Amino acid sequence: MAKSARMPTFAKKDEHRVVVRPRGGLVVSATKMTTLRTAIIIAANIKIEEAKDDSFAPNAAQNIIVLSTPSEARSFRYGSIRNITVEERTYETFAYKSTPDNTSRGVISGVGREEPEEQITRFLVNKHNPTVMAAHWLGNSESVVILFEGNKVPRYVKYGGFVTKCTLYRQHREVCTTCGKIGHRKDVCPTPNARVCFACGRNNPGEDHAEYCKPRCKFCGSSHVTGVGKCKNKFKTPLQIKQRQRIKQNTETITEMAPAKAPGEAALSRRFDFPEPGASGTRHEQNGVASRDRSRAEPKDVKWADVTSGRPKEARPPRPAPQEAHLSLTNKSDVNRAAMTQTSGAPNRAAAATLKEPGKMPSGGGGSEQCKKETRELKATVKKMEKAMEELQTAMAATQLTIKQQRGVIDQQRDAIRRLQEGGSRNEANN
Incomplete structure (x- = not known):
């Protein structure tokens, strides 16, 4: 069954990806990339000239090597690697092909453990489930992980004649129970001989450490062991x-x-x-629309001239008829000019100067x-x-x-x- 792994952006989407997980204390970040590449090619029994188009990328956080190849035959050879030799020392490895792009995973529960994996695949990969690509057991549980084509996980699948509910697969965040660090698992820990309390993270705990040990979750910060129970942050x-x-x-x-x-x-x-996003027309056209809207609106009760002159506001006369609009506007301009001329005081003179x-x-x-x-x-x-x-x-x-x-x-x-x-x-x- 293919498993997910992140590949750098330079890898092409149509290429085959393989993940190599070294065990036995091999530190990927501390080993030269050319040394790792040569060791993997030799372990896969591939010639150097044939692997010139293959890409290799170390993942220091997970302590794994992710590679990409355009050849399906070479991808199967890389996936069959079980050990590599680095600097005259042999390390056990576990390699597998990763999931292709545009795929998703779901989970079904309640499947009996007595059924072999071949039968599970036969019950799921058929014409009744056209988007199912593969299936395998989820650890030692009674649940099955299903790989679907596309980014859609159906709500129900047909398994051996029964219609069962399928939920979106949520992957656990990786944490090492040996060194207590987040990002990798115990089987690929670069420091397999470390002695760290997994509950509280204390180095080299003594025999009486259990008496005063205070667990602290590295995912959510609560007072429980990392990633156990009902931890809200233990899933990706x-x-x-x-x-x-x-x-x-x-x-x-x-x-x-x-x-x-x-x-x-x-x-x-x-x-x-500055025109507004999506606006059309010129500035004068936009201002013209606003001017027409203002001309049709009801006039306000307070004039600017009334405020500056200090006179009490008066009730405005009724709106003039259309034929008297030009004359009324002319009269209003004359009144405003007269009010500004009669206005006294430094603030008003400064305001008038600013307007000019x-x-x-x-x-x-x-x-x-x-x-x-x-x-x-x-x-x-x-x-x-x-x-x-x-x-x-x-x-x-x-x-x-x-x-x-x-x-x-x-x-x-x-x-x-x-x-x-x-x-x-x-x-x-x-x-």
């Missing part, structure tokens, strides 16, 4: 769940980064000619430096929104590809059902 997050979380996070980011514009922010955007100067903001509080700062913030916000949109589009494309694959599977199932029905009809006609 499946790839399908990560994709859904990424799509949700990108959607929320776009929603949060696109709030309604405040009046000051809208004015700043118009001042520096083209290089200053009407508010007088920020200046050119404040405008530049807000401009940079707006540009950074637009870039973040564009990046989030690109990530969301990529995730949506992957989802659409999965949906397309599932539709193809459904069509195959429908064709199989139709053929069975046609065969049954012919049998009835013959009888």
